[in-house]
Amino acid sequence: MIKYLVKRIVLAIVTIWAVATLTFFLMNAVLGGPFLSEKAISPQATAALEAKYGLDKPLIQQYFTYIGDALHGDFGDSLKQRGRTVSDIIGMKFPVSAKVGGISVLVALIIGSLLGCIAAINRGKVMDSIVSVVSTLGIAVPSFVLCTFLLFIFGVKLKWLPTMGLSTPAHYIMPVIALAFYPTAYIMRLMRSSMLDVLGQDYMRTAKAKGLSGKAQLFKHALRNAILPVVTYVGPMLAYTITGSFVVEKIFVIPGLGGEFIGAIQGRDYTLIMGTTIFLAVLIIVMNVIVDIVYKIIDPRINLK
């Protein structure tokens, strides 16, 4: 277990380092030239700005400075939002995204697993068909399509739900549906097939032969095994939710990090783009490691490796 932990964490650090390095050099390819020259400014001003951002130093030194600062959580100042550091902006905007994203992840996990289970138990019956159709459709609808449909139907036409911001609980409904829909559909499918697989296993026959009630068979013996594949999907789901938030926050005008990121790209706020990219990448990678470790705890078979 310890060996596995160490291996997993070392790999994660290497990945994070690779992302940070890639981000730095890619952005630097842009940073070197055009970023300050959007407006014509004097050579002196350019030099002053370059000095301010450390651009006059050799690239490799800049790289180590940036990585060193980033380790302390310092991603420099935002280019466009004067007087704010990137870390400030992330600290301010991320909680908003985390709230919407967290609710969506929970909704997807609970509803997805539940419906997947119900479908598997009622294999071949009406409920199963409904779940199959919904999940098949669900994974074919990109989040932006769903967002715009929701917006049009419930926001513009029916005017049932507010379309902008997050001020009341009602404001959360559409963004959460938009974010949770795809993962819910995916988990339903995953849970259904994994549950069907588990129900056909020999140890389920043993459980029945012991005289356990249907409920005990299901909740004690089937569920814990069937949920394993769903746990492995949590990592990718977090990544999906974060990238999905770009679209959702843009459409529903939510003051979160996703919307901020898109804004930074459109406004060419290079330091903010770099900082956000690294932050989100680290978040996703760390969450993946945590999920992997949780998986090992739930599934004792893999403990020994």
Added chain:
Amino acid sequence: MTKNPLSAHIRLNPEDFAPASDAQKASQVIMRESVSFWKDGFRRLMRNKVAVVSAIVIILIMIFAFIVPLFYPYKYEVQYKNANNLKPFTYSAEEQARIDAGEKVFPHIFGTDKMGRDYAIRVMIGTRISLLVGIVATAIILVIGSLYGSIAAFFGGWVDIIMMRIVDIIYPIPDILLIVLLSFALKAPLNKLAATPGFTWIAKVGPNLISIFIVFALLYWVGMARMVRSQILTLKESEYVTAARALGVGRGKIIKKHLLTNCIGTLIVTTTLQIPSSIFTESFLSFLGMGVAVPLPSLGSLASDAINGIGTNPHLLFIPAIVICLVILSFNLLGDGLRDAFDPKLKD
């Protein structure tokens, strides 16, 4: 001795106790027909109505994306004068005048967009671009992934270990973030490159799309590589390959006959399911304005452009949105059908 009451009604003759011939015995055994893997798989596929319908839908969409535009009277990039924001089947003043003059004018089936471009042709070209992106990206993933995976599996040992560590490192990198970053960084160099002769196609396709392909080539293949590797490793260990080797079958022949034929089912399935996933990614990025270059449309960018006019012209949004869903849905369903038909190991 007791007699079975059942036998009481059976009238027996001495001939009944005559020995039966082998042919008579054989006629009793109704054997289920045995068929080849491909034939059997294909038959199973054809029996799967959902998969067949999906295949037909895909073919129809392809016809609309690749063939119909060749004969279509409008061009996707041409802005028709005074034809902005026309509703479906309506005409601009000029066109109305021509109709009044007895001329035949092809209707704008889906109306026009705010720049006065015929929307039907834009959706068709958009579909073409999205499909091309999906197919090209999948081809890249397929080639790199299966090469990488099979090299790792065949060499084994430390080559395998190092190659798989690299995969482990690449695997958790959030792809969309990297695509965004790359498309950003590559814009200037690619634009420069596009200015040089021989590379003008870059400008047409757009640096964003190139970035998408680069990221696919850099990151997306890892899943495919893992799958191919594990598939080959399992097969390598399997008893029939051991048996073939024990019988002295050559290495090349084992690869060709056993490994390839057994892998190919899985590869076809994964590829079919990778296409919609690539289209998904492309439409997402296009929607965020990081996809194809204007005036080239893709389904994502069409939807994105239409979102501001959602109140007045919702059809401009719904048409490309529905086409995206339809494309992804059909490919998914076809992939599922192929999996059920050709890859019993992967079945639910």
Added chain:
Amino acid sequence: MDDKYLVDIQHERLSFFTPAGEVKALSDVSIHLKEGEVLGIVGESGSGKSVTAYSLMGLTAYPGRIIGGTLQFNDHQIETMTEKEMRKIRGNEVSIIFQDPMTSLNPVYTVGNQIVEVIRLHTGKNKQEAKARAKELLELVGINEPEKRLKQYPHELSGGMRQRVMIAIALACEPKLLIADEPTTALDVTIQAQILELMMELKEKLGMAIIMITHDLGVVASICDNIAVMYAGKIVEYGTTDQIFYEPKHMYTKGLIRSIPHIDAKEHERLVPIEGSPVDLLNPPPGCPFAPRCEACMQICLREMPPITQFNGDHITQCWLHQKEEFEKGEYNE
């Protein structure tokens, strides 16, 4: 002589209703055994031996259904019982050991957890008592360091050890009947003997009856009182172990016995395999199911199912060859 049977299955018929059609898994199966007896059910895979035993526990897998006959066990009328009533018997009065100990234990729970579960389900014992009992059971089935084993997960144990755990689970509530579904097939040969020995030992100690399902005649020869030979969902021969081995009446039984190696075989004597493959139960032939593979097959065998012929005591068979003898003696004169 005590005539009361612990298990009495009469004319059981069971079919699986698959999309491809009705698969007649059991047609007219009758078996019975008394308390403390060991019955062996022998046959190829698909002959219905497991299906018979499972139906006795109400474990028939979907889409299978009992469509006829009566199943009596320990004063219960199995075919009329509800699922809820069945649950009280399962694991309690009748328990089962499955073929593959590798997959029959739940991988995510400890061995202790899985033994304690069944004890607490059927007895009023509290956690502590159940744990003590679990430890006792592990000792009973010959597992050393029971304390430690209770805390281990199935994947940490060897195949033989897991099968011992399965036996411990099965015996937890001292059942009257133990069904062993090919309990040794998935094990190494040396372990097989150990497990069989253990089962016999426990039978002596606890006095339960055993239904031993196997395709291995060697296994039944050493431990069974009676043997039922099944073929294509029918009992083709039934008798004591001695009768089956020394006076086999059915051609299939004879074939089976010829196909096992003898220690005293002559040097050039060869094992005789049974040619051909079993019938498709989806389209069963009208006559005797073994007819296509039978070397003594007659015209009538292809047309009609043979009636039951009874020999000494309970020794019965379903084969036209013996009816032929009757016929030739003139008993069928009408």
